[in-house]
Amino acid sequence: MGKEVKECMSKRSFAKGIHPGYFKDLSSGKQVASARAPAQVIIPMHQNIGAPCEPVVQVGDEVKLGQKIGEPKGFVSAPVFASVSGKVTRIEPFNHPLGNPVLAVFIENDGLDTPDEGMKPREPLEALSAKEIIQISKDAGLVGLGGATFPTHVKLSPPPETSIDTVIINGAECEPFLTADHRQMVERADDIVYGLKGFMKALGAAMGIIGIEDNKPDAVVSMEKAVAEGKGDYDLVVYPLHTKYPQGAEKMLIKATTGRDVPTGALPMAVSVVNQNSGTAIALAEAIKLGKPLYERVVTVTGPGIKEPANLLVRNGTLVKDLIEQCGGMTDDARKLILGGPMMGLAQPGDTVPVTKGVSGVLVLTGEFVSDLPIASCIKCGKCLEVCPMNLLPNFIGSASEKAIFDLAEKYGAMDCFECGCCTYICPAKRPLVQWIRIAKGEIGARRK
Numbered sequence: 001m002g003k004e005v006k007e008c009m010s011k012r013s014f015a016k017g018i019h020p021g022y023f024k025d026l027s028s029g030k031q032v033a034s035a036r037a038p039a040q041v042i043i044p045m046h047q048n049i050g051a052p053c054e055p056v057v058q059v060g061d062e063v064k065l066g067q068k069i070g071e072p073k074g075f076v077s078a079p080v081f082a083s084v085s086g087k088v089t090r091i092e093p094f095n096h097p098l099g100n101p102v103l104a105v106f107i108e109n110d111g112l113d114t115p116d117e118g119m120k121p122r123e124p125l126e127a128l129s130a131k132e133i134i135q136i137s138k139d140a141g142l143v144g145l146g147g148a149t150f151p152t153h154v155k156l157s158p159p160p161e162t163s164i165d166t167v168i169i170n171g172a173e174c175e176p177f178l179t180a181d182h183r184q185m186v187e188r189a190d191d192i193v194y195g196l197k198g199f200m201k202a203l204g205a206a207m208g209i210i211g212i213e214d215n216k217p218d219a220v221v222s223m224e225k226a227v228a229e230g231k232g233d234y235d236l237v238v239y240p241l242h243t244k245y246p247q248g249a250e251k252m253l254i255k256a257t258t259g260r261d262v263p264t265g266a267l268p269m270a271v272s273v274v275n276q277n278s279g280t281a282i283a284l285a286e287a288i289k290l291g292k293p294l295y296e297r298v299v300t301v302t303g304p305g306i307k308e309p310a311n312l313l314v315r316n317g318t319l320v321k322d323l324i325e326q327c328g329g330m331t332d333d334a335r336k337l338i339l340g341g342p343m344m345g346l347a348q349p350g351d352t353v354p355v356t357k358g359v360s361g362v363l364v365l366t367g368e369f370v371s372d373l374p375i376a377s378c379i380k381c382g383k384c385l386e387v388c389p390m391n392l393l394p395n396f397i398g399s400a401s402e403k404a405i406f407d408l409a410e411k412y413g414a415m416d417c418f419e420c421g422c423c424t425y426i427c428p429a430k431r432p433l434v435q436w437i438r439i440a441k442g443e444i445g446a447r448r449k
């Protein structure tokens with residue numbers, strides 16, 4: 001372990017950031033339970049960063065649980081699978097968490113869960129080559145389950161000239177309210193260790209780190225036990241991290257656990273690191289041990305606007321409104337529905353939207369969490385600069401975007417913003433900085449194309 005790591009261990013965090021209210025106790029003590037399988041699932045053909053899939057089934061087809069129903073249209077893409085057995089009734093555009101409708105396969109559930117013949121255990125990890133592990137993750141449709149949905153096989157395939165020495169499991173779960181990763185680290189620690197070893201073998205990495213914020217002490221204990229029992233010849237370590245948002249962002253987590261700085265515009269592999277979410281590690285373990293593709297995931301359904309918060313194992317294509325019903329419904333004062341956490345999640349116009357691979361949480365907020373204050377002028381307090389973990393000038397970028405001067409927003413580094421929302425959270429003038437910056441990034445990206 002180098003000097004850089006030791007220095008970092010004494011701090012175990014990153015510079016700047018914020019300390020929002022976390023509200024995790026609403027669901028952190030709730031064991032993961034299986035959500036009811038719906039009578040119909042609606043499975044979008046685009047569930048990852050990168051290219052969408054094309055349906056490989058037709059209306060009228062009978063499909064089995066775990067059968068591939070969407071074939072990727074590019075390398076940066078991941079197949080999608082039937083999350084129930086039954087009959088394909090429609091293939092047409094439907095609501096999507098990202099906003100615009102997306103082509104989706106509707107499957108009427110026959111209630112039998114007849115498994116696809118392809119779901120068979122693979123060779124044990126010890127017998128698999130790096131190439132085989134990457135192929136298994138590709139065939140199983142694995143993507144980053146923290147919300148980024150970057151295809152896992154792509155992350156496991158760095159350019160030949162790039163060497164990776166460290167894999168970091170992201171157990172920070174720094175978004176307020178969300179507890180899906182927390183519960184899985186408590187309940188599925190052995191599979192996280194198994195998956196981490198799989199990632200390390202695929203990448204030829206010597207070191208595996210599991211970074212967990214110290215507001216989840218039971219997860220730290222559980223992961224430390226699993227590491228002690230399951231590490232074998234692998235060099236694995238659990239780092240408790242100082243709780244601070246956005247600790248789970250790739251660059252912040254790398255800084256907190258290794259002390260390394262990822263250069264502006266570069267990927268973690270530039271500093272020989274690959275990050276993976278704890279849920280993705282479990283998905284790799286299941287793909288190897290069971291031959292199970294990614295057709296379900298754990299979702300936290302929570303917030304003051306949910307009557308009975310829960311952590312649920314949810315089949316892909318289940319409607320959000322079904323999950324909310326299973327959690328007792330919304331309270332009378334529910335005001336806002338968000339998929340994901342309150343900082344980086346996506347506000348939804350309604351609950352008739354399916355759960356996809358990228359949905360880590362269903363959050364319903366009440367009035368006290370939703371600001372009705374008018375946007376005021378910048379009072380030049382500098383607070384947004386003090387908290388931006390990317391050392392940007394959010395006030396300047398936001399103002400440039402507000403006035404539609406996108407060249408200026410680009411000059412100020414808009415494209416380096418990863419939309420953590422710290423600046424908006426802290427701004428006393430309630431200026432929607434991250435929303436403006438998002439608009440600027442969209443315009444700049446479109447112009448670059």
Ligand code: SF4
Nearest residue numbers: 388417419420421423
């Ligand atoms: S400018 Fe971007 S990276 Fe910086 S605090 Fe705001 S949202 Fe986060």
Ligand code: SF4
Nearest residue numbers: 378379381382384427
């Ligand atoms: S925090 Fe808000 S008011 Fe303060 S400098 Fe930034 S934009 Fe202006």
